[in-house]
Amino acid sequence: MxxxxxxxxxxxxxxxxxxxxxxxxxxxxxxxxxxxxxxxxxxxxxxxxxxxxxxxxxxxxxxxxxxxxxxxxxTINETSFFRNLPQFDVLEQKVLPELIEKKVKASEHSLRIWSAGCSTGEEPYSIAISVLEALPTRPEWEVRIYASDLSLSALEKAANGHYTNARVEGLAPARLRRFFETEDDGHRVVELIKRLVIFDFNNLKHENGLGNLDIVFCRNVLIYFDPQEQQKVINKLARALRPGGYLFLGHSESVQGMSPELEFFHYQRGTAYKKREIA
Missing domain, CATH: 1.10.155 (Chemotaxis Receptor Methyltransferase Cher; domain 1)
Structure with missing residues (x-):
């Protein structure tokens, strides 16, 4: 012992x-x-x-x-599909329609998203489902969802894309039918979704080269860092976002006083931060 x-x-x-x-x-x-x-x-x-x-x-x-x-x-891999639903309401009803409209006007048919601290994959796959449901015509759009974590075992499970019945029980039946294949011991994410997500090991203490991102999810990650490291991570996330891009944090996390580039906003019961656009 x-x-x-x-x-x-x-x-x-x-x-x-x-x-x-x-x-x-x-x-x-x-x-x-x-x-x-x-x-x-x-x-x-x-x-x-x-x-x-x-x-x-x-x-x-x-x-x-x-x-x-x-x-x-x-690392504690506590996660679920569409966790903190009000934030996904913000994503689906406010953020994605706004970004898609801007990109269509600019003839720019691409979306770049980062799920930092993706755990076993429920978050990036949820984002992918929201994106596919929001896009007017999928074939002409290039969607890249980068998903990173510090846990190699979590990344292995995420890339596999298999979830027990208990892990998907909160999903709407229509989404479960469209985006998952039923197996004897659970459900597996369909290839249409898996192809959009790129999983990779990343330590947030170090750079990973991502930039010009439209959306970043970094939820319930900052709580593991001390204030000095939190500031460094926030600076990194702000740099990675393009002007007009959006940052989603955990409900108990805030960047208040840490980045003048990021403006807080709320929509219904959900919250996020938007990077100031260049005048």
Whole structure:
């Protein structure tokens, strides 16, 4: 049985994880961190938190692979299709019609969207469904939905596109029939949707080269960062958006006072931020 992490060991891991990926664990998260790191100690047959820390710090190829496995157990993949429905009302009734109208007038038939912190794929697939339902004529449009996460196991599940019956039970029957194939043990996203989504590993602490985006979803991700890292992430998201683009955050997250480029707005019960357009 693995003992609880000591205060000194907790601080070593907290600072190391923060340095590597920006995630920050406050003092009240010590038990959580101890439990999650303990899983990797058991998997590696290491009986000491400090020995495991020393192993990770060596920084070789094997150690880097193990770090990814550690980050995988530290992330909480809580998600669902069309989670926070009022925000999808904003997307479907306000944002997409506005963007599509502008692009049609400019003869620009493309949409670029980023789901940052996509977990097991429910969010980017939900976005893809909303986009397909909103487009007037699909063939002439190029849609790219980039979906990234820190968890390799979550990305693997997302790319597979298979969900149990319980995971899709909240979907409207018409959407379930049109965008999913029924299998013995659940449902699978149809290829029409899967082709729109590109899954990739990305640490928000580092650049991924995305830019000129129309929409960014980064929901319930900022809560894992300290204020300094939150500011860096917000700056990155604002840079990635094109003028007039939209940012969706989690209901408890805000960029108030962090970016003059982003204007808060609400539509019915949903909220988002819009990047100021160039005058």
């Amino acid at each position: 693995i003992a609880q992490i000591s205060e000194n060991e907790f601080r070593l891991f907290r600072d190391f994880i923060h340095e590597e990926c920006g995630l920050y664990f406050a003092d009240n998260r010590r038990a959580f961190l101890s439990s999650r790191i303990g899983k990797r100690l058991l998997a590696r047959s290491i009986n000491s938190f400090f020995r495991y820390y020393d192993y990770l710090k060596q920084g070789g190829t094997e150690e880097e692979k193990e770090l990814l496995k550690l980050l995988d157990v530290l």
